[in-house]
Amino acid sequence: MAQAGKSTESESSMESVLTENRHFPPPAAFAKQAHIGSIEKYEEMHKRSVEDSEGFWSEVADELHWFKKWDTVLEWNLPDAKWFVGGKTNICYNCIDRQIDDGLGDHTAIVWEGEPIQDQDGGHAGGEPEIRKLTYNDLKREVSRFANALKNLGVKKGDVVTIYMPMVPELAIAMLACARIGAPHSIIFGGFSASAIRDRVEDGKSNIVITADGGWRRGKAVPLKDNVDEALTLTDLVKTVVVLERCQNDINMVEGRDHWWEDITATASEHCEAEPMDAEDLLFILYTSGSTGKPKGIMHTTGGYMVYTYLTSKYTFDLHPENNDMYWCTADIGWITGHSYIVYGLLPNRVPTLMYEGAPDAPDKDRFWDIIERHKVTKFYTAPTAIRAFMKWGREHIDKHDLSSLNVLGTVGEPINPEAWMWYHEVIGNEKCPIVDTWWQTETGGHMLTPLPGATTTTPGSCTKPFFGIDAAVVNSEGEPVGENEGGILVIRKPWPSMLRGVYGNRERFIDTYWSKVEGYYTAGDGARKDEHGNFWIMGRIDDVIVVAGHNLGTMEVESALVSHDAVAEAAVVGFPHDIKGTGIAAFVTLVGGIEETDELKKQVRDHVAKELGPISKPDKLQFTPALPKTRSGKIMRRLLRDIAAGREISGDITTLEDKSIVEKLQQQAD
Numbered sequence: 197m198a199q200a201g202k203s204t205e206s207e208s209s210m211e212s213v214l215t216e217n218r219h220f221p222p223p224a225a226f227a228k229q230a231h232i233g234s235i236e237k238y239e240e241m242h243k244r245s246v247e248d249s250e251g252f253w254s255e256v257a258d259e260l261h262w263f264k265k266w267d268t269v270l271e272w273n274l275p276d277a278k279w280f281v282g283g284k285t286n287i288c289y290n291c292i293d294r295q296i297d298d299g300l301g302d303h304t305a306i307v308w309e310g311e312p313i314q315d316q317d318g319g320h321a322g323g324e325p326e327i328r329k330l331t332y333n334d335l336k337r338e339v340s341r342f343a344n345a346l347k348n349l350g351v352k353k354g355d356v357v358t359i360y361m362p363m364v365p366e367l368a369i370a371m372l373a374c375a376r377i378g379a380p381h382s383i384i385f386g387g388f389s390a391s392a393i394r395d396r397v398e399d400g401k402s403n404i405v406i407t408a409d410g411g412w413r414r415g416k417a418v419p420l421k422d423n424v425d426e427a428l429t430l431t432d433l434v435k436t437v438v439v440l441e442r443c444q445n446d447i448n449m450v451e452g453r454d455h456w457w458e459d460i461t462a463t464a465s466e467h468c469e470a471e472p473m474d475a476e477d478l479l480f481i482l483y484t485s486g487s488t489g490k491p492k493g494i495m496h497t498t499g500g501y502m503v504y505t506y507l508t509s510k511y512t513f514d515l516h517p518e519n520n521d522m523y524w525c526t527a528d529i530g531w532i533t534g535h536s537y538i539v540y541g542l543l544p545n546r547v548p549t550l551m552y553e554g555a556p557d558a559p560d561k562d563r564f565w566d567i568i569e570r571h572k573v574t575k576f577y578t579a580p581t582a583i584r585a586f587m588k589w590g591r592e593h594i595d596k597h598d599l600s601s602l603n604v605l606g607t608v609g610e611p612i613n614p615e616a617w618m619w620y621h622e623v624i625g626n627e628k629c630p631i632v633d634t635w636w637q638t639e640t641g642g643h644m645l646t647p648l649p650g651a652t653t654t655t656p657g658s659c660t661k662p663f664f665g666i667d668a669a670v671v672n673s674e675g676e677p678v679g680e681n682e683g684g685i686l687v688i689r690k691p692w693p694s695m696l697r698g699v700y701g702n703r704e705r706f707i708d709t710y711w712s713k714v715e716g717y718y719t720a721g722d723g724a725r726k727d728e729h730g731n732f733w734i735m736g737r738i739d740d741v742i743v744v745a746g747h748n749l750g751t752m753e754v755e756s757a758l759v760s761h762d763a764v765a766e767a768a769v770v771g772f773p774h775d776i777k778g779t780g781i782a783a784f785v786t787l788v789g790g791i792e793e794t795d796e797l798k799k800q801v802r803d804h805v806a807k808e809l810g811p812i813s814k815p816d817k818l819q820f821t822p823a824l825p826k827t828r829s830g831k832i833m834r835r836l837l838r839d840i841a842a843g844r845e846i847s848g849d850i851t852t853l854e855d856k857s858i859v860e861k862l863q864q865q866a867d
């Protein structure tokens with residue numbers, strides 16, 4: 197099926213690009229049963245969806261429940277979009293009640309697995325995992341009770357509710373309850389610290405926090421409530437805290453402020469009508485960190501977000517409730533991936549969504565594969581950073597399990613190196629599962645560039661083509677499309693239903709960040725190129741493109757070339773000031789387990805890049821490191837590496853860094 201090999205563009209080219217000749221058409225049997233089963237169908241629908249965007253989206257919206265139909269599909273006043281204007285709906289109703297109305301109340305909505313594997317004494321040795329399944333009826337009851345409990349605590353439509361919880365069903369219940377009564381939520385990832393909570397609570401002017409005593413991570417209770425307590429010594433905005441009991445770790449309850457989840461729901465009614473919301477009412481705020489400055493509160497509203505996440509879920513993963521699909525996204529709900537593709541886009545599609553509480557290596561490195569085997573997962577969605585960790589851990593953990601239930605594999609969060617893509621395809625997908633490399637952002641709400649598994653011929657490292665309704669292009673700063681395979685700025689030229697509606701409380705930042713780089717178009721901040729097949733390749737953040745001796749190099753391609761060396765597990769590349777070239781290339785590399793760090797190997801790895809991409813791309817410096825500095829969402833913090841490579845003090849905020857000790861180690865080793 198695949199053609200082997202990759203080759204290098206001629207050196208005279210302005211850009212050095214990794215040319216990828218491996219192409220994987222959708223398996224015929226898969227295409228036959230898929231919603232979108234051929235590239236012709238994709239093209240025809242895509243054309244229509246862009247030319248008659250309003251007609252297209254109104255037909256999709258019609259598949260869902262509205263209390264009142266919209267008057268106008270789109271009002272576009274650059275950069276402000278209003279979708280389904282005049283329409284009244286409720287996303288919680290569409291996630292739950294709509295299924296019950298259609299007689300599916302006893303079907304499974306959420307399957308949850310906790311981290312601890314317990315034996316009879318509650319220990320962790322070889323026992324049964326803790327599993328809960330909630331039907332749509334269960335979910336409606338629990339969500340309604342919690343919604344009423346919130347109302348009893350004084351929460352009203354429009355109040356921002358902060359949620360800081362572990363990956364337990366109550367997290368989904370809390371967000372759906374907020375949506376049911378029209379209180380926008382602001383979810384904070386459970387890995388963040390007290391100061392992150394303070395910043396977000398203050399920015400969102402939120403006076404209620406929902407949390408838990410703790411959440412399990414590698415056998416330890418993450419002290420969520422302690423973090424909230426610490427945050428609340430830094431701000432006096434919060435008047436009410438709701439605490440779910442999960443780990444029974446020791447916590448402090450403040451009289452009058454703190455309430456147990458169990459207590460407030462025990463007395464609450466299990467009937468709560470879903471509030472008819474304006475299509476443009478705020479659904480949630482979710483903070484995303486920029487490379488500079490404070491995190492931005494990205495705003496998403498009700499109707500457009502609902503319609504777009506519903507359709508992308510359905511088509512990107514080719515969901516079929518009638519085929520016993522079991523869908524698992526390994527992200528935390530605290531990220532946009534979890535908002536859109538664990539909860540809001542999934543539930544209206546009537547396919548069970550699996551939630552897992554803990555770490556991929558707890559109690560063992562085969563935990564994910566064990567979960568897939570036991571729950572017969574059919575669609576699996578994870579991140580390149582996780583895939584590279586699995587590669588490093590070795591395939592013996594995978595070979596122990598039967599993964600034959602899988603039929604679509606997804607990735608998101610950063611560019612996937614061709615090497616990791618091939619491993620995912622061969623080792624996890626057994627060469628039979630289409631891979632959907634989905635490019636999108638917190639700001640876009642849903643998938644923007646992605647293969648459709650029954651239609652798109654995939655190629656390792658490319659996120660392929662725009663989703664329906666998306667008019668994507670690679671342009672120069674004047675907004676003119678650049679040539680084939682030429683690097684440029686990735687823009688979206690037309691509004692789409694789930695686009696961000698603003699940065700909470702900061703109009704200027706909204707305009708500056710997204711609407712000022714190229715006149716009239718949404719700029720994502722990513723660099724990209726489009727190849728001769730019309731496939732998009734993300735080259736990295738625009739800030740990460742390095743210009744070496746007049747050549748534009750995407751850090752991504754140098755990193756992919758590094759990772760394609762057998763000894764290399766992970767790599768990050770940045771520019772640094774260089775006397776002769778202006779900018780030099782510095783590479784930071786982690787090795788596959790057990791391989792020794794020698795100067796000879798450094799040389800080999802550098803030469804390998806020169807061979808793959810041409811001498812211009814050969815790293816000037818290469819440093820081995822046991823790990824790369826990453827944010828808690830798994831993104832490499834290149835800005836820190838730039839400081840280290842330049843021999844500068846670290847500048848800017850590092851509160852989102854996962855392991856601060858890595859930075860010290862790198863600074864000590866730097867030459």
Ligand code: WT7
Pocket residue numbers: 484531532533607608609610611612633634635636637638639659720721722734736737829
């Ligand atoms: C940035 C957005 C979207 C949910 C998770 C991250 C990078 C994301 C891909 C991909 C290449 C990707 C981009 C983007 N990114 N997916 N498939 N290929 N790059 O959300 O934290 O808002 O980050 O992640 O740079 O702009 P986010």
